[in-house]
Amino acid sequence: MSQDLAKTALYQWHVDHQGRMVDFAGWSMPTQYTSIVEEHNATRQAATLFDVSHMGRFYFTGSDVEAFLDNLATRKVIGMKLGAIRYSLVTDENGGILDDVLIYRLEELDGSPFYAMVVNASNREKIAAWIESHLSDDLDVHFEDHTVVTSMIAVQGPLANGLVTQEFGFNPDDLKYYTGTVVEIAGHRAIVSRTGYTGEDGCEISIANEAATTVWEAILAAGQEKGVMAAGLGARDTLRLEAAMPLYGHELSEEITPVQAGLGFAVNLKERQFIGSVPIAKAKEENNAPVRVGFALEGRRVARQGYPIIDNEGKAIGEVTSGTFSPTLEKAIGMAYVPAEFSAEGTALTIDLRGKRANATVVSLPFYSRK
Numbered sequence: 001m002s003q004d005l006a007k008t009a010l011y012q013w014h015v016d017h018q019g020r021m022v023d024f025a026g027w028s029m030p031t032q033y034t035s036i037v038e039e040h041n042a043t044r045q046a047a048t049l050f051d052v053s054h055m056g057r058f059y060f061t062g063s064d065v066e067a068f069l070d071n072l073a074t075r076k077v078i079g080m081k082l083g084a085i086r087y088s089l090v091t092d093e094n095g096g097i098l099d100d101v102l103i104y105r106l107e108e109l110d111g112s113p114f115y116a117m118v119v120n121a122s123n124r125e126k127i128a129a130w131i132e133s134h135l136s137d138d139l140d141v142h143f144e145d146h147t148v149v150t151s152m153i154a155v156q157g158p159l160a161n162g163l164v165t166q167e168f169g170f171n172p173d174d175l176k177y178y179t180g181t182v183v184e185i186a187g188h189r190a191i192v193s194r195t196g197y198t199g200e201d202g203c204e205i206s207i208a209n210e211a212a213t214t215v216w217e218a219i220l221a222a223g224q225e226k227g228v229m230a231a232g233l234g235a236r237d238t239l240r241l242e243a244a245m246p247l248y249g250h251e252l253s254e255e256i257t258p259v260q261a262g263l264g265f266a267v268n269l270k271e272r273q274f275i276g277s278v279p280i281a282k283a284k285e286e287n288n289a290p291v292r293v294g295f296a297l298e299g300r301r302v303a304r305q306g307y308p309i310i311d312n313e314g315k316a317i318g319e320v321t322s323g324t325f326s327p328t329l330e331k332a333i334g335m336a337y338v339p340a341e342f343s344a345e346g347t348a349l350t351i352d353l354r355g356k357r358a359n360a361t362v363v364s365l366p367f368y369s370r371k
Contacts, residue, residue: 008053009151009209010216019232025121027054030232039231040238040327043198047157047223048231049216052197056124057147057206058131060115062140069115072134072275073103074258076268077115080105085178085193087266089258090127091276095283096254097261098130099123100246102195104180109189116191118152120248134275151212153205155219156239158370159226160202164192167218172203186211186218197236199243199368238324244294244335244366250305250321251292251335259283260337262292262365290318290337294365297332300325301353303360308352309336317342320351326367333367334360 005028014021019030030051032039042048060069070077075088084105090098104116119127128145135141155164161172168185172194175181180193190207207215220228237247246252246261257280258267269281283289297303302323309318323334342349347362 006054006148008051009212010051010053010153013213013216014051014230017230019230022233024233025054025124027121029054030230031234032232033230036232036234036238037327039229039235042227042229043157043200043231043235043239044328045157046227047155047159047163047202048229048235049219050154050156050231050233050236051151051216052154052204052236053147053151053212054121055147055152056117056119056121056127056145057150057152058117058119058128059144059146060117061113061142064140065115068134068139068141069103069117070272070274072131073101074267074274074276074280075103076272077103077105078272082107082113083175083179083181085180085195087178089252089263089266090130091258091274091280092254093276093279094254095257095276095279097248097252097256097258098254099127099248100252100263100266101127102193104191104193106180106182106191109182109184123248149209150206151209153207153212153216153219154196154198154202155205156196156198156200156202157228158201159223159228160200161194163219163223163228164203164205167222168215175203186214190215197243197245198239199245199366200239200370237322238327241322241324241333241335242326242328242366242368246292246335247322256337257283257289259287260289260291287340289340291340291343292321292335293338293343293362294333294335294367295349295351295360296363296367297323297334297351297358297360299358300332301358302332303334303336303351303353303358307354309338309342309360310350310352310357312350314352316352318349328368333363335365338362 318338
């Protein structure tokens with residue numbers, strides 16, 4: 001493992017507990033501890049903890065923050081209620097997706113207001129530079145990157161919120177989905193949000209690095225007899241794919257618009273403008289670009305990113321963006337971009353699996369939704 005990789009506050013815990021460490025966006029992160037399938041199933045059936053401290057965490061204060069972020073985000077920021085969290089996209093002047101983000105409107109324990117933004121680890125420096133390039137001296141906006149001084153722990157699964165309540169006296173169930181608050185946990189200020197990236201209920205806790213291991217171990221110990229365990233990025237990927245959540249670098253990129261990605265709910269065009277809004281509105285009106293679909297594949301072989309979707313003559317008409325064998329559904333699934341005429345549920349597709357043709361069918365998304 002390269003000594004140049006960034007390490008989270010939980011790095012030593014991962015190493016001590018046989019985490020298989022890999023380079024992920026410049027961070028040394030655990031991809032698994034036991035097996036991906038075991039950790040995946042534990043999330044669906046009990047709860048797991050994910051170290052997601054590699055995700056970028058930005059903080060904003062100042063009287064102009066609301067309008068500033070509204071200009072950068074596809075989702076309306078002006079008028080967000082206190083405690084609200086909105087999934088949004090940051091797009092460039094051409095409507096291409098720079099990143100998908102979460103925007104928080106919160107207040108500190110002393111009542112002072114602030115906004116926060118969580119961005120993908122691979123895009124942290126790019127989005128920070130994008131934000132800074134749009135700041136100016138005449139704007140009252142103070143921007144800070146708190147990624148390296150804080151940790152972020154995702155507690156996911158049907159038992160997740162109960163364990164947090166048991167250990168720290170704060171019940172995430174008191175929060176509506178996609179809302180958050182600032183509380184005190186283990187003697188430290190923490191942001192708790194009822195969010196996640198697994199398709200399960202749960203919460204995410206952002207807290208000072210010095211408290212991360214204490215919080216992590218307390219929740220694990222509380223749930224140990226109930227099958228609660230740590231999980232790595234491998235299970236996080238299979239879980240998010242079953243829930244049909246797009247991943248930057250796979251379903252999202254600067255060459256893809258929110259319209260193509262099927263993320264119209266995260267774009268507010270009415271009576272507002274933001275960077276990229278004009279080309280996005282045009283793309284929505286024309287609606288002639290390849291679109292994101294889900295598919296189920298015959299057999300157990302997996303269609304990986306980049307595998308071509310072909311017509312009867314073997315010509316590529318689309319491309320797989322993500323694929324896995326679903327532990328929950330026990331079948332091969334994936335997402336892809338195909339021409340709109342191939343996007344209807346039930347449409348037959350042919351995928352080239354390294355020279356062998358495999359039959360697939362377009363299915364509705366998500367593949368999995370918790371009961």
